[in-house]
Amino acid sequence: MIEKLAIKGGPRTVPEGTIKNWPPIDDVDRKMVMAALESPKLTYAQNCRNLEEEFAAWNGNRFSITTNSGTAALHMGVAACGCGVGDEVIVPAYSWSSSVTCVLHHNAIPVFVDIDFDTMNIDPDKIEEAITPRTKAIIVVHLHGLAVDMKKIMDIAQRHGLKVIEDACQAHGAKFNGKKVGTWGHSAAFSFNQNKCLCSGEGGMFVTDDEEILAQAKKLWSFGETRTPLEDRDYHAYALGWMYRNSEIIAAFGRAQLTKLDPYLDTQKKNAQRLAECLKDIPHLILPTEPDGFEHNWYNYTVRFDMEALGHADDAAAFRDKILRALQAEGAGVSVWQKFILPAMTVFQAKNSYGKGCPWSCPHAESVDYSPERFPMAEKHCDWHIGMTTPLRAPNGPEVAELVAQAIRKVMENLDQFEDIK
Numbered sequence: 001m002i003e004k005l006a007i008k009g010g011p012r013t014v015p016e017g018t019i020k021n022w023p024p025i026d027d028v029d030r031k032m033v034m035a036a037l038e039s040p041k042l043t044y045a046q047n048c049r050n051l052e053e054e055f056a057a058w059n060g061n062r063f064s065i066t067t068n069s070g071t072a073a074l075h076m077g078v079a080a081c082g083c084g085v086g087d088e089v090i091v092p093a094y095s096w097s098s099s100v101t102c103v104l105h106h107n108a109i110p111v112f113v114d115i116d117f118d119t120m121n122i123d124p125d126k127i128e129e130a131i132t133p134r135t136k137a138i139i140v141v142h143l144h145g146l147a148v149d150m151k152k153i154m155d156i157a158q159r160h161g162l163k164v165i166e167d168a169c170q171a172h173g174a175k176f177n178g179k180k181v182g183t184w185g186h187s188a189a190f191s192f193n194q195n196k197c198l199c200s201g202e203g204g205m206f207v208t209d210d211e212e213i214l215a216q217a218k219k220l221w222s223f224g225e226t227r228t229p230l231e232d233r234d235y236h237a238y239a240l241g242w243m244y245r246n247s248e249i250i251a252a253f254g255r256a257q258l259t260k261l262d263p264y265l266d267t268q269k270k271n272a273q274r275l276a277e278c279l280k281d282i283p284h285l286i287l288p289t290e291p292d293g294f295e296h297n298w299y300n301y302t303v304r305f306d307m308e309a310l311g312h313a314d315d316a317a318a319f320r321d322k323i324l325r326a327l328q329a330e331g332a333g334v335s336v337w338q339k340f341i342l343p344a345m346t347v348f349q350a351k352n353s354y355g356k357g358c359p360w361s362c363p364h365a366e367s368v369d370y371s372p373e374r375f376p377m378a379e380k381h382c383d384w385h386i387g388m389t390t391p392l393r394a395p396n397g398p399e400v401a402e403l404v405a406q407a408i409r410k411v412m413e414n415l416d417q418f419e420d421i422k
């Protein structure tokens with residue numbers, strides 16, 4: 001249907017104020033946060049301990065340590081599996097920066113592997129060719145809430161004697177073969193930041209089922225000590241430690257939100273289903289997949305535009321940006337998640353992490369090739385995608401998904417109006 005796009009002065013499809021903020025706050029949150037505020041201890045104390053136990057029970061893990069970010073939990077995973085100077089860690093070429101910079105934090109060397117275009121996750125079939133005698137671990141990222149094929153990953157790890165760290169920062173509740181993410185690898189990291197399915201503002205969780213990994217991670221978490229602030233501390237640094245502990249007010253908020261996580265995830269799933277139904281017949285869209293045996297949590301509903309069919313394979317990112325701006329003018333609440341693949345980021349291109357080329361110039365390290373063109377699927381995905389989070393989150397319902405779909409249809413059916421859009 002020919003309609004004047006909002007970016008050209010037409011009416012916007014999603015009225016201002018339609019998409020509600022995340023997360024919804026109610027009296028459960030207010031009561032628990034106020035109680036924490038009035039308690040004698042604001043540092044790591046009983047709310048943190050309870051959050052650890054409640055989250056581990058929810059996810060099905062033996063052990064958990066709450067952190068001040070998902071990144072902290074990732075770094076703990078890297079350190080806990082013994083990665084250090086000159087060791088290599090296999091990582092996906094497309095993710096959040098700290099899925100990979102956590103490797104540098106421990107002086108180890110990230111080795112990128114391209115993604116699979118359909119799942120957007122690390123391509124398990126390309127991992128073995130990246131393994132060297134220096135490889136110690138694999139970090140898999142369950143990107144946007146779709147689990148990685150953990151059977152393939154754990155088989156590779158077992159064959160080569162590697163540890164597996166799951167970056168489950170976006171994937172609370174996602175499953176592979178009926179089993180939740182965070183229960184497959186040797187450890188996993190969850191994030192509780194603003195945008196995550198379990199939000200406490202900032203914060204995170206390290207989980208593992210392995211006692212030795214727990215002990216190593218715990219040292220890094222709190223100044224190199226071996227005891228938590230709830231125990232009789234000896235204030236002795238047994239190893240190089242950071243300060244990654246969570247705090248009481250944040251943990252209380254996290255506990256309150258955790259009581260509502262399952263219904264939130266259910267809403268998100270229903271909204272994603274409605275969106276998929278409304279988008280399925282719009283030409284030139286590549287919708288996200290949920291293969292058999294996988295249960296998506298729909299953290300981010302990511303759509304790709306078929307730039308070859310649209311005749312824009314050569315200027316894909318620029319054309320995608322025009323579509324994005326038109327959608328934003330319609331009020332659709334969409335964005336580009338990452339504009340750069342990871343190897344193209346300056347920290348990897350300039351190898352500038354610790355200065356003087358370290359850790360790559362360390363005598364224990366071998367050179368690695370970060371040429372972006374070695375990762376064509378990640379580049380293609382990066383340039384072709386947009387995504388959305390808040391429109392699908394509670395308290396938004398299917399009526400919001402329908403409006404967002406209407407905005408996408410309007411823009412895709414009126415691309416000829418783009419001619420004079422810069």
Ligand SMILES: Cc1ncc(COP(=O)(O)O)c(C=O)c1O
Nearest residue numbers: 069070071096099169191192193
């Ligand atoms: C895939 C992924 N890994 C790691 C992180 C880091 O989490 P945090 O911001 O809690 O450190 C994020 C979130 O921003 C993420 O999306």
